[in-house]
Amino acid sequence: MKILLAEDEEQLSRVLKVALTKNGHEVEIADNGQLAVELSQKSAYDVIILDIMMPIKTGLEALKEIRATGNKTHVIMLTAMAEVDDRVNGLDAGADDYLTKPFSLKELLARLRSMERRVDDRFTASVLEYGNMKLDVHEQELVSHNSIRLAGKEAKLLEFLMLNPEKELSSQQIEQHVWEEDNAADAQTVWIYISYLRQKLAAISAKVEISGQKGGSFTLKKVG
Template identity: 55%
Template sequence: MKVLVAEDQADLSRLLKIAIEHEGFTVDIANNGQEAVDLAAQNAYDVMILDIMMPVKDGITALKEIRQAGDDTYIIMLTAMTEIDDRVNGLDAGADDYMTKPYSIKELMARLRTLDRREKQYEQPLLQFGDLTLDPDEQRIESHNSISLSGKETKLLSIFMSNPNKEIPSQQLLNTVWDDDDQAEPADLWIYISYLRQKLQSINAHVQLVGNQDGPFALTTLE
């Protein structure tokens, strides 16, 4: 799981980074709201943690811009105990959850673990991008016609369709799709990217996977 933390207090952001990485997740740090918006536009995250009180652009403004860009990543807002209006505004603006300061790092890590389990266990909704539809549970894609996918092909395409037009590094894809026991390498990823490209062409989908053998890769619409 990949996490974005937007927190301008250097000591706290450093502590959060250590704690999240200890759970086996990867994490990016944004020092202000604008950096959070920029990173969200460039990268595929499973969870974003946004502090409300940040310089350059506050957390509520950053949240609104992220949602307006069509990003539906799970977002947790961090608020001070007295900021009741900010908590309400944050939820109304599209936040999924909030924690009040001072908060327990252990509780935050427990929430991240819960989200990670839910992502792996629950049925996934249909995903759509351009003229392409993916049914993750049935492992099938459809455009002008349809074709079945393997489990790893489904996981890969789910990531791309949840983060269209974003360049996703090869290592992030390997960490997300392959278990530690698989010991997959970039060459394995390239093979599956090639499979997906062939299947997208076979159903005449007007979308494409761009990127060379070393990555990063992105799902875009055909011109």
């Protein structure tokens, strides 16, 4: 999974990054709440780990701003305070889970493993909108000036792009989210399906494009 770790305690941040990386996760670091907000707007993460007490913006302030953009990434709050009010405030602000410092690294890793086993579309709306187009996730129908039906992987790929608009998504990220455990998928497969989607966006005159080149990153953007 790709994880954003927002923690201003340098030693703890370093230890967590090493441990998470050794367990197969890709980790990016923010040492203040403002940077966490900015990174969340640029990249797609599977999990955001937010310390509550951080400079510039607190974890709670950062979380409220992240959620205000429509970002539904799973968020785990870290807090040195065990009071019930602190937990309630975090959950009310949009956190999905919390850990109280000091916490067990084994517990954090166990929670992440549990998340990987969950169905990752629990927050997905039945209809997604971006630009002048709509995607009916369940019917796999894409609508703009006219409509077109998508194949299963096409719909899942476009859903992932629409949940993360204007963010650079690497071919590897797309493989992991769209094809999951399908070992047959690779950068070539991603490129083929991106090409299919580009043709269908053009067919319905959507004012949306997928930028990017074969083997690189791709971004869903509005045009016109």
